[in-house]
Amino acid sequence: xxxxxxxxxxxxxxxxxxxxxxxxxxxxxxxxxxxxxxxxxxxxxxxxxxxxxxxxxxxxxxxxxxxxxxxxxxxxxxxxxxxxxxxxxxxxxxxxxxxxxxxxxxxxxxxxxxxxxxxxxxxxxxxxxxxxxxxxxxxxxxxxxxxxxxxxxxxxxxxxxxxxxxxxxxxxxxxxxxxxxxxxxxxxxxxxxxxxxxxxxxxxxxxxxxxxxxxxxxxxxxxxxxxxxxxxxxxxxxxxxxxxxxxxxxxxxxxxxxxxxxxxxxxxxxxxxxxxxxxxxxxxxxxxxxxxxxxxxxxxxxxxxxxxxxxxxxxxxxxxxxxxxxxxxx
Amino acid sequence: xxxxxxxxxxxxxxxxxxxxxxxxxxxxxxxxxxxxxxxxxxxxxxxxxxxxxxxxxxxxxxxxxxxxxxxxxxxxxxxxxxxxxxxxxxxxxxxxxxxxxxxxxxxxxxxxxxxxxxxxxxxxxxxxxxxxxxxxxxxxxxxxxxxxxxxxxxxxxxxxxxxxxxxxxxxxxxxxxxxxxxxxxxxxxxxxxxxxxxxxxxxxxxxxxxxxxxxxxxxxxxxxxxxxxxxxxxxxxxxxxxxxxxxxxxxxxxxxxxxxxxxxxxxxxxxxxxxxxxxxxxxxxxxxxxxxxxxxxxxxxxxxx
Numbered sequence: 317x318x319x320x321x322x323x324x325x326x327x328x329x330x331x332x333x334x335x336x337x338x339x340x341x342x343x344x345x346x347x348x349x350x351x352x353x354x355x356x357x358x359x360x361x362x363x364x365x366x367x368x369x370x371x372x373x374x375x376x377x378x379x380x381x382x383x384x385x386x387x388x389x390x391x392x393x394x395x396x397x398x399x400x401x402x403x404x405x406x407x408x409x410x411x412x413x414x415x416x417x418x419x420x421x422x423x424x425x426x427x428x429x430x431x432x433x434x435x436x437x438x439x440x441x442x443x444x445x446x447x448x449x450x451x452x453x454x455x456x457x458x459x460x461x462x463x464x465x466x467x468x469x470x471x472x473x474x475x476x477x478x479x480x481x482x483x484x485x486x487x488x489x490x491x492x493x494x495x496x497x498x499x500x501x502x503x504x505x506x507x508x509x510x511x512x513x514x515x516x517x518x519x520x521x522x523x524x525x526x527x528x529x530x531x532x533x534x535x536x537x538x539x540x541x542x543x544x545x546x547x548x549x550x551x552x553x554x555x556x557x558x559x560x561x562x563x564x565x566x567x568x569x570x571x572x573x574x575x576x577x578x579x580x581x582x583x584x585x586x587x588x589x590x591x592x593x594x595x596x597x598x599x600x601x602x603x604x605x606x607x608x609x610x611x612x613x614x615x616x617x618x619x620x621x622x623x624x625x626x627x628x629x630x631x632x633x634x635x636x637x638x639x640x641x642x643x644x645x646x
Numbered sequence: 647x648x649x650x651x652x653x654x655x656x657x658x659x660x661x662x663x664x665x666x667x668x669x670x671x672x673x674x675x676x677x678x679x680x681x682x683x684x685x686x687x688x689x690x691x692x693x694x695x696x697x698x699x700x701x702x703x704x705x706x707x708x709x710x711x712x713x714x715x716x717x718x719x720x721x722x723x724x725x726x727x728x729x730x731x732x733x734x735x736x737x738x739x740x741x742x743x744x745x746x747x748x749x750x751x752x753x754x755x756x757x758x759x760x761x762x763x764x765x766x767x768x769x770x771x772x773x774x775x776x777x778x779x780x781x782x783x784x785x786x787x788x789x790x791x792x793x794x795x796x797x798x799x800x801x802x803x804x805x806x807x808x809x810x811x812x813x814x815x816x817x818x819x820x821x822x823x824x825x826x827x828x829x830x831x832x833x834x835x836x837x838x839x840x841x842x843x844x845x846x847x848x849x850x851x852x853x854x855x856x857x858x859x860x861x862x863x864x865x866x867x868x869x870x871x872x873x874x875x876x877x878x879x880x881x882x883x884x885x886x887x888x889x890x891x892x893x894x895x896x897x898x899x900x901x902x903x904x905x906x907x908x909x910x911x912x913x914x915x916x917x918x919x920x921x922x923x924x925x926x927x928x929x930x931x932x933x934x935x936x937x938x939x940x941x942x943x944x945x946x947x948x949x950x951x
Contacts, residue, residue, distance in 0.1 A: 373854055405857030413855075418848040421867050423945055432866070433856040468946040484856065 318390060319346040320524050321370070321492055326384030328362075328369045331377075335597040339365040339379070341548035347492065352518065352525040354539035354556065356532055356571070360593060362548040363528045364414075367494045371405055388492070407437040410485040412514075414497040416477035420469040426453070426480050427465035430487055437488045452483040456513060475506040479513070486517055493518060494526045499534075511538060532568075533575045536560045544568045547594050547604035550623065554630030562645070564632035566609045569644035603635065611636050611643045647942070650950035651935070658931045665927045666716070666920060670709050673916055680725040680914040699725065712920065721924070722917035726910070732921035736903060740925065742812060743895070743902030747887035749818065750825035754883070758830040759876065762837025763869065769842065777838065781831035793824045793897045810899040821898045825891060829883045836879055841872040874945055881937030885930040 328340040340362040347353050355363045368374050369381050372393065386393040393404065413419040421429060430452055431445025440448065446465060453461035456479040469477055478498060485493050495514060499507035515538055518525045527539055535542050536556050543553040544565065552565040563569040573587035591608035594600055600607065602617040609616065613635055621633040636643065680701075681692050696702040700711060715722055721732035758781075765777035784792075800820065801809040811817050844850065845868055853867040854860075895905040903922060910918035942948045 371855060373851060402857045402859070405855055407857055411855045413848060413852060415848055419852045421849040421853065421871070422947055423870050424866070425946075429852075432853075432858055432862070436856070436858045436862075470947045481852075484852070 317349070320349045320351075320389065321347040322385070322387040323366070323370065324385040324387065326366065326369055326386060327382040328365050328374055328379060329382050330379045332597075337596045338548050338599065339596060340369060341596075341599075342384075343545070343548070343550055345543045345550065345553065347524045347526060349491070350518075350522045350524055351541070352515070352527060352539045354527045354529060354535040354542045355545060356529055356535055356542055357545035358530055358571075358593065360596075361545045362596075363545050364496050366545070367411065367496055367526060367528055370494065371409060371411060372401055373405075373411075403437070406433040406490070407488045408490050409492045409494070410488070410490045411494040411496060412478070412481050412485045412498045414500055416474055416481055417501065419481060420477055422469055425466050425468055426472065430465075430480070430484050433484065433487050448487070449483070452487055453480065455486075455517070456480070456483045457509075458483075475502045475510065478502060478506075478510055482510075482514060482517065486521060486523070489521055490523060492524045492526070494528070496528045497530070498527075500530075507534075514538075530571075531575065532560070532571050533577075544571070547599060548596055549604065549633065551605065551634070552630075552632040553623075554627075558627070558630045562627075562630075562642070564626045564630060564637040564642065565605075565634045566611055566636070566644050567605045568632075570608075603633075647939075647950060651939070654935050654938075658928075658935075661931060662924065662927055663713070665923060666713065667709065669920060669923045670705075670712070673914075673919060674705060676914075678914055680916060682914065699723070712917075716924070721921040724910075724915055724918045726913040726915045726918070732917045735906060735918065736921055736925060739901060739903035739906050742900055743904055744888050746818070746821055746825060746894075746900065746902065747884070747889070749822045751829065751880075751884045751887050753822055753826040754829035754887075755833055755880065757826070758833025759837050761830075762834040762839075762876075763841055763872070765834070765838045766841035766845065766872075767864070774838075777834055781834045784827040784831040785835070787827070789824050789828065789891065790893045790897055792827055793820065793894060796820045796824065797897075810897070812900050817898070821894050821900060824894050824897075825887055829887065832879065832883070833876060837872065837876050840875045841868060844868050844872040847871070870944065874941070877937060877940050877944060881933045882930070885926075885933045888929050888933075889926045 323343060323345050325342050325344050326340060327338070327342055330337040330339055343362070343366050345353065345355070355366070357363045365374060365379070370386055370393065372381070374381060381394060384394070388404070388409065393401065396404065420426070427446045427449040430449035431440070431442060434440045434445045434448055435442060450461045450465045453465055458464050458476060458479055464472075469480075472480060481498075498514065499510050502510065511534060514525065517523070527535070529535060539556050541553065542556045542559045543550050544559070544567065545551065546567050552559060552563065552568050554564075559568060560572070563572060567589070570587070570589040574589060576586060589608055594604050594607065600617070602615075602619055603609070603612070603621050606612045606616040615635050619635070621635050621638065623631045623633045624638050626632050626637050632638070681687055681695055693702070700708060703711070712722065719733070721736070724730050724732055724735055727735060761777045761780075765774040768774055797809050797820065800807045807816050807819055808814070850863065850867050853863045889904065892904045892908040894900075895902045903925065906918065907922035909915075910922060938950070942950060
């Protein structure tokens with residue numbers, strides 16, 4: 317069966333005063349029905365922009381999807397009219413944003429913000445929409461939903477706002493939910509609760525999920541496949557466990573070394589990845605990670621590596637691992 | 647909310663008392679008095695006048711008498727408009743000034759807000775540049791210059807409108823426009839800036855991600871939030887317009903309070919000055935209260951305990 321979503325070689329550029337920022341520069345990935353994938357990378361690597369591109373919510377006119385295809389159920393979203401795109405957003409594909417503090421409208425009740433999508437997509441009345449919103453709030457674990465539904469975002473805590481965001485995202489039972497760092501701004505205990513909630517709900521509704529995160533630690537638990545992004549490109553992807561245990565790109569290995577682990581002695585210091593990501597206005601000629609890579613070969617600064625299969629189902633864009641070596645493996 | 651309003655009204659009474667006291671002191675600190683004339687009056691006459699109006703009493707007694715009168719709705723007798731009470735003078739002028747002010751306010755917002763929103767939604771378009779240009783021009787031209795230009799054009803050259811006076815709709819058009827120009831320009835600028843700010847907010851992106859109509863996003867999510875700063879400045883603006891403009895009222899020969907008040911100051915007409923200040927203070931305080939109540943209606947984060 318064809319995947320639910322196929323992102324094919326999209327490029328999303330931003331026109332700024334300093335030049336064209338190639339935020340997403342030829343990224344491809346796919347999501348199967350009901351599957352959870354993770355998009356991993358550090359801040360500014362283009363993971364959010366690639367997700368916003370799916371919904372065509374990149375801030376115009378500065379940002380623009382230059383080329384590529386985004387096939388959703390075989391239909392190219394980039395070719396849809398605005399009216400057809402409106403019917404996709406919220407109804408078939410929805411998104412949970414990173415900042416629950418600023419992502420909810422401060423002057424509308426929580427219920428109204430859940431119900432407005434239902435009113436538009438399911439032709440519900442405001443009254444029915446609010447009843448449904450109450451049910452959804454209960455589903456995402458908000459106590460006293462019948463009262464809370466009439467409250468405003470400032471009366472909710474950070475974690476509860478993010479629960480309300482989840483309620484908005486699942487309101488119309490979409491086939492795909494994009495969760496853009498849904499737990500970054502809440503504290504650790506709430507993070508786990510929210511991720512469990514998202515997982516349970518997507519499982520129950522058989523919804524596919526794109527989990528965008530910079531935390532490789534949570535990926536192994538929630539996602540089936542992982543796509544690692546660096547400087548606007550995907551540098552490695554494969555089954556979550558393979559990537560986790562046998563990273564084929566030094567960047568992935570670096571990310572893993574910088575996350576604290578419970579199964580290793582405490583005396584090991586966390587290893588940061590030295591240096592800064594490259595300038596996306598004028599990216600270097602060879603591998604984008606070359607300047608920060610301790611294992612780089614002469615070839616790395618000349619030719620840009622492409623994704624190649626290293627082991628079955630496990631791809632990496634790295635000249636070193638494509639030679640069959642993994643010097644970062646201990 | 648009810649308790650909030652009651653408390654604010656109680657505060658208002660205290661504020662008004664302080665305002666009156668300060669005005670009273672300042673008024674008596676200024677050199678000169680109500681009986682100064684080109685040709686000095688005979689000392690006997692001044693003594694008689696002072697006695698008649700109670701100006702021979704110690705200052706504190708004068709103030710107490712005045713304040714007592716105010717509490718009973720008596721603002722005293724004007725010195726320059728012989729034997730007319732200040733209440734009747736104000737009652738004559740306020741309706742005209744208020745009509746002018748409210749009309750100007752409505753015109754200003756009706757022009758300023760839509761222009762500001764249109765400019766923000768189509769940033770860097772012809773509409774935007776036109777709105778910035780007009781708001782800069784009208785914010786910089788003084789009212790009396792604009793008034794004279796209008797009179798020259800519409801009254802002298804085209805003969806479409808009467809030059810001045812009070813009583814017909816035609817006579818209202820030019821003064822209302824002159825008064826509205828500056829607040830319209832300010833409203834347009836503030837609306838544009840706040841709409842641009844709100845458009846970049848995360849919650850607008852959230853609203854778009856729900857797929858709802860773009861018009862709904864604009865009205866429900868953008869417009870309502872962008873109105874908050876507009877309301878903030880609208881209150882003082884309205885107070886300013888209602889209390890009248892000496893220049894515009896003089897230019898168009900409108901017998902409103904703005905003109906009366908300034909004439910009262912020149913004549914050291916103590917009771918008229920106090921009456922005018924009282925009117926200004928009450929208007930500004932009440933409109934600020936209205937703005938605060940409106941605030942709570944627009945923005946649920948604001949609650950008065």
